[in-house]
Amino acid sequence: MNKKTDYIIVGQGLAGSILALTLLKRGKSVVVIDNATQNTASKIAAGLYNPVVFKRLVKSWLADDLLPYMDKFYPEMEKQLGTKFYFSKRILKPFAEEQEKILWLKKIEEPIGKYLNSTIYTEDLNGIVYNPLGISEVKHAGNLDAIKFLNSSKEYLVKNNFFSEEQFDYNALVLNENSVTYKEVSADKIIFCEGQKATENPHFKWLPFKLTKGEIITIKLAPGYSIPDEIVINKAVFILPIGNDMYKVGATYEWNDLRENITEKGKLDLIEKLEKVLKIPYEIIQHQAGIRPTVNDRRPLIGLHPEHPQLAVFNGMGTKGVMLAPFFANQFADFLENQSPLDKEVDIVRFF
Ligand SMILES: Cc1cc2nc3c(=O)[nH]c(=O)nc-3n(C[C@H](O)[C@H](O)[C@H](O)COP(=O)(O)OP(=O)(O)OC[C@H]3O[C@@H](n4cnc5c(N)ncnc54)[C@H](O)[C@@H]3O)c2cc1C
Structure with a gap:
């Protein structure tokens, strides 16, 4: 069966799914090819979005542009795909030292202040977290349930005949003058x-x-304890409720050992950080590793x-695929369809 389509997309992670849905929304046709690998970055990601970089207490790159775009894109896709996967959350950050609290209160007056709650909480969430110095809260944060998003996107693509599950074979790609042929x-x-x-x-x-490389664990808290669903705790590691009394805890950052396996070192690193914030017993029920395209x-x-301008790339979403992909998929679609310029900071011409 011969098929003519506007775009072939290789990869159905966050980047490929979001780009495919963006192009389809504009009336374009796509064929998405994915090999269904487990433990890809998108499949294990916590899916958090947070406009604040805690380390330096500055705005995340382009946060003011990316957040309004996400707030439009994901709910639209929830309607189209018939699944809820985009959640607003309160990210609570217990202060590690007095200096951090002073800086937080100072930054309230600066442009980043719109993302910082000025209230300092003194509670310990029913005895669950250590909180000797107070807890701060980020405004306008949340998470994408990436698995639900990827599964419902795939289901939609399959149903509409836009999907092929296979390993892409570079040798089968033929470059024509202004087009490509793949099988x-x-x-x-x-x-x-x-x-x-x-x-x-x-x-x-x-x-x-x-x-x-990033590693992440899933834990269950001791019976009788729970963290409300709308809260994420973040102090060196994040603790994200994922339902059924389970929590994702992550993540590690490793640049040298890029093997895709889980490691004892990664697990111990997470446990050490977790136990500085969590007061109560827990059980580890899953441990995963993935490689971020940084x-x-x-x-990006x-x-x-x-x-060969008939070959294109949409990648490099790094540690922030959830925030970056919707905005830049839209910008890339404008570039492909209307020759609108790409942001110089993301365009790969910067490396030619
Ligand atoms: C531990 C961890 C935690 C993270 N937490 C967050 C977070 O909280 N918030 C956030 O925004 N980001 C987070 N990230 C980063 C996020 O996961 C990435 O930014 C994003 O998933 C990248 O998506 P992608 O589609 O570019 O890549 P991938 O997820 O790697 O997807 C690529 C897809 O292409 C397919 N593929 C590749 N080659 C071929 C081929 N030859 N043939 C067929 N198919 C192919 C793969 O199987 C895969 O499905 C985290 C990452 C890790 C590892």
Whole structure:
């Protein structure tokens, strides 16, 4: 069966799914190819979005532009896909030292102040967390249940004949003058959204990825204890309620050992940090590892191949795929369809 489509998209992680849904919304046709690998970054991500970088207490890059866009995109997709996956949460941050509290209160007066609650809470959440110095709260934060989002996106793509589950074979890709052919499908462009696996893509492996491994555990609290669903605790690690009395705790950052396995070192690192904030017993019920598609200048990698403009890339979402992908999928679609400019900070021409 021969098929003509506007775009072939390789990868159905957060990047590929969000780009596919964005292009479909504009009336374009797509074929999404994904190999159903487990433990990809998107499948294990906590899916948190947070406009505040705690380390330096500054706004996350482009937060003022990304948040309104997300608030539009995800609820629209919830309606279209018929599943709830986008949640607003209170991110509570117990202060680690007095100096942190002084800085927080000072920053309330600055532009970042719109994301910082000026109330300092003294509670310990019914005896669950250590809180000798008070707890602060981030405004306008939350999380995407990435698994629910990916599953419902896939279901939609499959139902509408836009999906093929297979390992993409680079040798089967034919570059025509202004188009590509892959097996029986021809398209104007092919867009690679392969996350960390882009480092194995013969057309784009030259991009300066600086991958980061992340490990995450899922815990169950001792009977009788629970953290309300609308709260995320964040102090060196985050504790995110995921339902059924379970919590995701993460994450580690490792740049040297990029093997995809879980490690004892990663688990111990998480336990050590967790026990500085959590007062009560818990049980570890799952431990996962994934590789984030991070880049040496910490910006996405979006654009067209320097010699073959029918090849494109939408990648480099790094540690913040949930916030970055909807905004930049829209910008990339404008670029592809209307020749609107791409933000210079994300366009891969910066590496030509
Ligand atoms: C532990 C951890 C915690 C995280 N927490 C958060 C968080 O709280 N908030 C946040 O915003 N981000 C978080 N991230 C980062 C987030 O996961 C990434 O930004 C995002 O998932 C990247 O999505 P992606 O689609 O680019 O890549 P991926 O998730 O890697 O998806 C790529 C897809 O392409 C497929 N693929 C690749 N090559 C091929 C091929 N040749 N043929 C067929 N299919 C192929 C893969 O199977 C996969 O499905 C976290 C990451 C980790 C590891």
